[in-house]
Amino acid sequence: MRRVTVITADVIGSRNLTGQMDTWKRKVSGMRSSSLLTPFELSRGDEIQAVTEGWLQNPGLVRRLRYVLRPAKIRVGLGIGLLDDVPSASSPWDLSGPPFILAREALETCLNSRGSGTAVKSGNETFDLIASAMWSLVDAIQGRWTDGQWEAVQAYDTEGTYKKAAELLGVGLTSIAKRCRAARWETIKQAEVALRALGEQLACVCPPMGENDHFALWRVKCEVPK
Numbered sequence: 001m002r003r004v005t006v007i008t009a010d011v012i013g014s015r016n017l018t019g020q021m022d023t024w025k026r027k028v029s030g031m032r033s034s035s036l037l038t039p040f041e042l043s044r045g046d047e048i049q050a051v052t053e054g055w056l057q058n059p060g061l062v063r064r065l066r067y068v069l070r071p072a073k074i075r076v077g078l079g080i081g082l083l084d085d086v087p088s089a090s091s092p093w094d095l096s097g098p099p100f101i102l103a104r105e106a107l108e109t110c111l112n113s114r115g116s117g118t119a120v121k122s123g124n125e126t127f128d129l130i131a132s133a134m135w136s137l138v139d140a141i142q143g144r145w146t147d148g149q150w151e152a153v154q155a156y157d158t159e160g161t162y163k164k165a166a167e168l169l170g171v172g173l174t175s176i177a178k179r180c181r182a183a184r185w186e187t188i189k190q191a192e193v194a195l196r197a198l199g200e201q202l203a204c205v206c207p208p209m210g211e212n213d214h215f216a217l218w219r220v221k222c223e224v225p226k
Contacts, residue, residue: 001056002024003203004037006079006103009065010111011046011072022092024048025188027068033058037152039088041066041093046076049092051099055080056131056199057120058155059192062072065141067154075110080122080199107134131195138191143173144182152179153188 011024017161021042028040028048035058040103052058062076080104086095107157109119109132118135120128145153155165156176166173181188 001082001084002084003053004081004083004099005057005199006081006099007040007048007050007052007061007065007076007093008079008100009048009076010102010106010107011048011074013073024069024072028065031061031064031068033061035061038090038092038095041091042128044094046070049088049103051083051092051095054199055203056120056195058092058176059195060108063138063142063192065153065187067150070147070150075107076118077103077105077107077110078118078120079106080120080202086210122202124202127198131198134191134195134198138188139190140186146179149179150184152176153183153185156180159190 002102025042030043031040034054035053036050037053040048041046050061052061056078062078065076066074079099081099082098083095083097083099085222095134102123106121107131109121110117117139118132120131120135121126122131151169152165152175155168156162159165159168162176162180166176167174184226
């Protein structure tokens, strides 16, 4: 059994964003990460999905997804669980299992809140409450980012230094630093590190169970250490 995180998102108000389908497909399919077990794919009109390795081992993918789809806004549901396997070059829409059900439940939580937020479902209520609350704070900060701040944060995150980020964007080093500080990038980065650590904690107390184990039993027995 393999630990995975399923990312399912939908574009808010997609009916009013006519002519964007091809652009969205190109942008999401171009996302690359060593943690991706499937590519990001857009289907069902306005929904995007991908499967990643581990439990919340790359929270930054949610940020990157929001970045590439700007100015469109998205809701994101993350489902954490176990899969038998993920065949290479498979489409996330061709797969199924508990993590996909949980991702859908998480997305429904966002739909009910009528916001462009992020929710997490693992079957463990304590874990889900903590992870979703942390992401709500991240979303609140990112929701105020200007285009310049988004560009600066992503360039700095990719390049690793203000100097290289400035060269990439063709702006001054001071400008990059100011934009990242205004975006509270260090706070966001710390939150992403904490979310990854939270996923590792859940993995430590929830060893993979066999194919015949009932998923509901895993939900009951998994508890985040106090």
